[in-house]
Amino acid sequence: MSASVGIAKSIVKAFSGTQETLSEKDADFILVQRVQQGDVAAFDELMVKYRERIYSVIYNLTSNREDASDLAQEAFIKAFQSIGRFQGKSSFFTWLYRISVNTTLTHLKKNRLKRFLSFENVSEEVNSSDTLEFLSDKTSTEKPVLVKELQHKLNEALQTLSVKHRTVIVLFEIDNLSHQEIADITDCSIGTVRSRLHYAKQQLQAELKDLLD
Amino acid sequence: MPEPRKQLKLEQLLEFKKAEKPDADFWNQFQAEFRQKQLQTIIVKESFWSKVSRKILAPSSILVPGSTAAVAIFVLVANFRETGSVQPNYSELTSLSASTIQVADSSNVVEQSIVAEVSVVETVADTPASFVMDVIPASDLEAATYTREFPTSTIRSASSLAKASYASYTLTRDAGSLAMTSGASSFGF
Numbered sequence: 449m450s451a452s453v454g455i456a457k458s459i460v461k462a463f464s465g466t467q468e469t470l471s472e473k474d475a476d477f478i479l480v481q482r483v484q485q486g487d488v489a490a491f492d493e494l495m496v497k498y499r500e501r502i503y504s505v506i507y508n509l510t511s512n513r514e515d516a517s518d519l520a521q522e523a524f525i526k527a528f529q530s531i532g533r534f535q536g537k538s539s540f541f542t543w544l545y546r547i548s549v550n551t552t553l554t555h556l557k558k559n560r561l562k563r564f565l566s567f568e569n570v571s572e573e574v575n576s577s578d579t580l581e582f583l584s585d586k587t588s589t590e591k592p593v594l595v596k597e598l599q600h601k602l603n604e605a606l607q608t609l610s611v612k613h614r615t616v617i618v619l620f621e622i623d624n625l626s627h628q629e630i631a632d633i634t635d636c637s638i639g640t641v642r643s644r645l646h647y648a649k650q651q652l653q654a655e656l657k658d659l660l661d
Numbered sequence: 662m663p664e665p666r667k668q669l670k671l672e673q674l675l676e677f678k679k680a681e682k683p684d685a686d687f688w689n690q691f692q693a694e695f696r697q698k699q700l701q702t703i704i705v706k707e708s709f710w711s712k713v714s715r716k717i718l719a720p721s722s723i724l725v726p727g728s729t730a731a732v733a734i735f736v737l738v739a740n741f742r743e744t745g746s747v748q749p750n751y752s753e754l755t756s757l758s759a760s761t762i763q764v765a766d767s768s769n770v771v772e773q774s775i776v777a778e779v780s781v782v783e784t785v786a787d788t789p790a791s792f793v794m795d796v797i798p799a800s801d802l803e804a805a806t807y808t809r810e811f812p813t814s815t816i817r818s819a820s821s822l823a824k825a826s827y828a829s830y831t832l833t834r835d836a837g838s839l840a841m842t843s844g845a846s847s848f849g850f
Contacts, residue, residue: 503691
């Protein structure tokens, strides 16, 4: 049952992703061409459009808000510096994600022995979520305390995954990208993406079994 | 009949991660920092060779104005000393034939009939220089002698520092020509 739900979700993501990227791809490419012609302000538009998503991916990969901020800026700078070579073969979004993920993976490899977690603010909307209601009923814990606890556990559980598995699960479950998009970004096959995703979920379920049971 | 026990799914838990978002202030700072880094990338970096050549040439860029200033000071001092013993050589008056020049005045231009121009040749810093020092108006021709004292600063460049040097000459009518003798030079440094 859960496998079929997952496949259906993936199909929906892939379908809606294709529709979105057709128009978004063109709009982005127009902006890219303006940047290539020397219009620096056009890059600001691209940055404002994607900065939250890029930051979110990097934050969820690092679980460190300061690193995420620095790495997101670094990724945008890299994109800005090499935008002249962007030919539009892939969408700007995929290209930018690839730069961001690669920048983050390089950082994580360099600093694999130094792991500091620093968490982002949790928006108020989470207080009314069914998940939090369920967990607070189950554990009889105050919501604010539960939010902190949950944030801690989730981030720590994600950090137990290998970088490759973490990347796939972050892009699929949190950033809602399709298998194909993840394959393009991580430069591997869809099969590899699926198998990494399956393994990552298994591992996370094991890590978070206290919350899931 | 007991209610089936509810269970959370991993996907539901991971939804929670989407609620971790920075506030608006963060984005303002992010934008400002990015702008700074972006500007640094726009500024063309100096190549290695241009940096090297600039470092080699840097001392000469200090030396050139420095040495120029030194030479200028030397010339000025030399000229200052020279002006103390300046003896102007007046050129001979070649002609008594009248000519007309325009004498510029601050308020108007007066046409004046002259019979001669007195020019002086001086050596300033080993370079002979000739200046028209005076004109003899036709009206003065009646006089037997014509003596003028003039400040040499009017004919010398200001940089020679001959601030208050005066020389005089005397013109003497001698038959159909004018003889000129140089008077005593006085210096008022």
